Amino acid sequence: MEPFYETLLREARALEPAMRARRRDFHTYAEPGWCEFRTASRIARELTDLGYRVLVGRDVCLEEARMGLPSPETLERQYRRALDQGAEPAFAEPMRGGFTGVAALLDCGEGPVVAMRFDIDALAVREAEGDGHRPSREGFCSVNDGVMHACGHDGHAAVGLAVARLLMARRAALRGRIKLIFQPAEEGVRGAASIAARGLLDDVDYILAGHMGDSAGTDAQIGFPTDATLATTKLDVCFRGQAAHAGLAPEAGRNALLAAATAVLNLHAIPRSGRGDSRVNVGSLRAGGGRNVVCERAAMELEVRGATTEVNDYLEAYARRVVRGAAAMHGCDCEVTVAGAAGSLESDPALRRRAEAVARDCLGLRVRETTFGASEDYAALVERVRGRGGRGLFFTALTPCAGPLHSPAFDFREEALPNAAALFCALAYSLQREGPV
Numbered sequence: 001m002e003p004f005y006e007t008l009l010r011e012a013r014a015l016e017p018a019m020r021a022r023r024r025d026f027h028t029y030a031e032p033g034w035c036e037f038r039t040a041s042r043i044a045r046e047l048t049d050l051g052y053r054v055l056v057g058r059d060v061c062l063e064e065a066r067m068g069l070p071s072p073e074t075l076e077r078q079y080r081r082a083l084d085q086g087a088e089p090a091f092a093e094p095m096r097g098g099f100t101g102v103a104a105l106l107d108c109g110e111g112p113v114v115a116m117r118f119d120i121d122a123l124a125v126r127e128a129e130g131d132g133h134r135p136s137r138e139g140f141c142s143v144n145d146g147v148m149h150a151c152g153h154d155g156h157a158a159v160g161l162a163v164a165r166l167l168m169a170r171r172a173a174l175r176g177r178i179k180l181i182f183q184p185a186e187e188g189v190r191g192a193a194s195i196a197a198r199g200l201l202d203d204v205d206y207i208l209a210g211h212m213g214d215s216a217g218t219d220a221q222i223g224f225p226t227d228a229t230l231a232t233t234k235l236d237v238c239f240r241g242q243a244a245h246a247g248l249a250p251e252a253g254r255n256a257l258l259a260a261a262t263a264v265l266n267l268h269a270i271p272r273s274g275r276g277d278s279r280v281n282v283g284s285l286r287a288g289g290g291r292n293v294v295c296e297r298a299a300m301e302l303e304v305r306g307a308t309t310e311v312n313d314y315l316e317a318y319a320r321r322v323v324r325g326a327a328a329m330h331g332c333d334c335e336v337t338v339a340g341a342a343g344s345l346e347s348d349p350a351l352r353r354r355a356e357a358v359a360r361d362c363l364g365l366r367v368r369e370t371t372f373g374a375s376e377d378y379a380a381l382v383e384r385v386r387g388r389g390g391r392g393l394f395f396t397a398l399t400p401c402a403g404p405l406h407s408p409a410f411d412f413r414e415e416a417l418p419n420a421a422a423l424f425c426a427l428a429y430s431l432q433r434e435g436p437v
Contacts, residue, residue: 012422030122033185034098037082041091052104057094060101065197068190068339111176118160119186152212189342192380213396223370223396231312234340243296253294260298263326276307345379348391
């Protein structure tokens with residue numbers, strides 16, 4: 001093993017206690033998308049202390065390109081709570097109102113520009129309790145009720161900070177520029193588009209991202225998905241009708257609940273495409289106020305997914321026709337809003353081969369080909385980079401996991417964190433010092 005890589009892996013593993021502590025801190029104070037004020041501000045503070053040029057707030061996220069924002073009242077309430085829980089005021093203030101992205105820039109002279117994405121948001125999941133759940137048993141369960149890191153993003157943030165420390169210590173060996181992107185609102189594919197639209201990636205040659213993955217059934221430490229993620233669109237639909245007395249004059253009403261229920265059944269009956277896998281799901285329906293009132297308003301959250309952007313576009317167009325038709329059938333109006341969207345993502349084959357070689361031959365990690373099968377907001381960043389001639393890679397850091405992703409019982413073993421940090425840094429070095437892919 002070349003001395004650079006050998007030393008890198010050893011130092012990454014020496015950082016495991018610090019990475020574990022950071023991951024558990026982020027896990028304890030889990031924050032949902034666009035509300036990561038404590039998480040993002042503490043990340044910005046550490047990056048600044050390490051010597052990076054740090055951008056936050058509107059310098060990272062383009063205001064009009066954000067999707068799926070909470071209400072202004074929710075954003076302010078979450079901001080206040082973050083301050084009470086130890087957010088860094090100097091960095092949190094420019095994030096106020098839902099601008100929770102962070103970027104760290106390191107200039108090492110002439111050479112390729114390598115960007116890395118680390119997502120930082122949690123999910124609207126109430127975390128499991130009891131001795132059977134390790135975060136509960138070991139005292140780092142989320143203290144924010146109804147919000148939990150159930151997808152490993154707490155680990156991703158900890159990896160990003162370790163990468164920042166390892167690269168800064170090796171800046172003399174690098175030839176080019178490094179951009180570390182700490183992304184808000186990955187869940188619901190809502191945040192990446194605003195970073196892409198800001199233009200931070202327009203000079204990037206390579207962009208890298210990773211995710212925690214379950215190693216069940218294998219001793220591999222790094223996985224390289226060979227399939228594409230699913231393209232997806234998240235839609236919020238508001239049906240508006242007319243309230244009326246359900247007994248005295250039901251004919252005077254226009255039933256928004258009935259329109260929404262009609263839409264639910266027909267959305268799940270959309271013919272699937274023969275051009276690739278497809279998914280449709282209505283995940284939430286809120287309507288009605290009393291059994292004797294014709295419902296005036298109904299709110300629905302749904303998503304479509306497709307193996308390709310073409311399949312996803314077919315499903316989205318069909319879904320829009322369904323909800324409009326259901327509303328018209330019952331004399332209601334409907335408003336459809338895009339709450340999140342991402343195209344299909346597939347790693348660049350040549351870059352994946354380079355990454356496999358670096359992981360296996362330079363770091364001595366056990367690698368395997370895997371599948372992904374879900375959607376990833378990172379696709380918007382890769383699309384921006386590819387549109388300007390760059391390449392993108394996505395990998396998984398494999399480790400034993402408890403519970404499925406997005407479940408109250410999810411947890412992962414933290415020994416995978418140093419492997420991920422070392423691979424990010426080793427790839428940056430390889431791409432900047434050992435020639436292009």
